[in-house]
Amino acid sequence: MALLEVRDLQTYFYTIRGIVKAVDKVSFDLEKGEVLGLAGESGCGKSTIAWSLLGLVPPPGRIVGGSIKIDGNDITKMGEPEIRRKIRWKKISMIFQGAMNALTPVYTIGYQIAEPLIYHMGLSKKEAYERAAELLASVGLSKEFLNRYPHQLSGGQKQRVVIAMALVLEPDIVIADEPTTALDVVVQYQVINLLKRINREKKIAMIVISHDLSLIAQMADKVAIMYAGRIVEYGPSEKVFNDPQHPYTQLLLKAIPRLRGPKEKLAYIPGQPPDLRNPPTGCRFHPRCPFAFDRCYKEDPELVKLDKNHYASCFLLEEKGVGGL
Numbered sequence: 001m002a003l004l005e006v007r008d009l010q011t012y013f014y015t016i017r018g019i020v021k022a023v024d025k026v027s028f029d030l031e032k033g034e035v036l037g038l039a040g041e042s043g044c045g046k047s048t049i050a051w052s053l054l055g056l057v058p059p060p061g062r063i064v065g066g067s068i069k070i071d072g073n074d075i076t077k078m079g080e081p082e083i084r085r086k087i088r089w090k091k092i093s094m095i096f097q098g099a100m101n102a103l104t105p106v107y108t109i110g111y112q113i114a115e116p117l118i119y120h121m122g123l124s125k126k127e128a129y130e131r132a133a134e135l136l137a138s139v140g141l142s143k144e145f146l147n148r149y150p151h152q153l154s155g156g157q158k159q160r161v162v163i164a165m166a167l168v169l170e171p172d173i174v175i176a177d178e179p180t181t182a183l184d185v186v187v188q189y190q191v192i193n194l195l196k197r198i199n200r201e202k203k204i205a206m207i208v209i210s211h212d213l214s215l216i217a218q219m220a221d222k223v224a225i226m227y228a229g230r231i232v233e234y235g236p237s238e239k240v241f242n243d244p245q246h247p248y249t250q251l252l253l254k255a256i257p258r259l260r261g262p263k264e265k266l267a268y269i270p271g272q273p274p275d276l277r278n279p280p281t282g283c284r285f286h287p288r289c290p291f292a293f294d295r296c297y298k299e300d301p302e303l304v305k306l307d308k309n310h311y312a313s314c315f316l317l318e319e320k321g322v323g324g325l
């Protein structure tokens with residue numbers, strides 16, 4: 001049994017303008033200490049998956065189908081008090097997209113880290129501040145930062161604090177949602193290395209969410225490529241990056257500028273991602289797919305297994321595939 005097993009997850013937003021099918025039958029696994037990368041264009045449902053895993057889908061959203069098992073226990077069957085008591089921050093925590101700009105301005109960094117230790121773990125104030133200093137040290141910040149306020153920190157330092165906060169209750173899984181966006185390149189590199197070190201040293205499993213495939217390639221053991229609320233390709237990073245099978249993954253990889261080697265003309269994917277209130281019939285990628293044929297307009301392809309742990313959903317690949325996820 002995997003540490004985390006997500007099956008056919010459906011999370012919809014019930015807006016007055018219609019139902020946004022933000023996550024529609026998504027399945028994946030995460031083993032202890034493993035890093036999964038979740039990639040895809042803006043609006044494809046990456047953050048919605050993360051919110052679902054923490055039981056924090058904002059209204060008017062809710063989980064309407066599927067299961068999320070952590071250590072075999074399905075959190076979609078748990079009420080809020082049970083999730084709060086047993087799961088959130090303790091088993092699975094999150095570095096929210098843009099969190100470094102959401103640190104509470106009126107409290108010191110020390111207070112913001114120590115408070116959950118006093119509240120959740122019953123530590124004394126002294127113990128909690130000692131532990132907060134240790135946590136800051138583990139993200140490369142000295143104990144002087146305990147007494148500082150968020151506005152006295154650089155962007156990179158704030159992101160380190162936010163990472164420390166996700167580690168406070170020693171979770172088994174940390175979700176990092178766009179952990180390097182809005183940081184300059186050198187600081188991005190430092191944050192990636194910090195997350196890698198935490199993963200290695202503490203054996204914490206991670207889900208790293210980004211539209212930046214080079215970040216995912218640097219960090220992830222395996223990767224899920226999302227398009228319009230679905231996973232279209234899923235497999236070991238070296239397989240997906242070196243031998244992508246789904247036309248969408250192929251186009252996405254062609255759209256990354258290469259640092260080394262001959263300069264190629266950058267491809268871009270024509271068209272827009274679909275409106276998730278009314279996704280295209282058949283394969284959701286068909287309006288933008290250069291290989292689309294009749295069947296793609298009419299039928300919805302399933303994820304099929306192409307090779308050990310490598311899956312994709314495309315009719316062109318169906319003959320290669322055996323079984324599903």
Ligand SMILES: Nc1ncnc2c1ncn2[C@@H]1O[C@H](COP(=O)(O)OP(=O)(O)OP(=O)(O)O)[C@@H](O)[C@H]1O
Binds near residue numbers: 015022043044045097
């Ligand atoms: N609170 C909400 N109310 C209604 N629709 C929402 C809400 N939050 C997200 N959505 C919709 O759900 C879909 C998925 O959004 P989500 O934020 O999960 O995408 P994302 O992949 O994380 O995008 P980005 O890369 O821009 O962060 C989008 O169509 C979005 O408009």
Ligand SMILES: [Mg+2]
Binds near residue numbers: 046177
């Ligand atoms: Mg997002």
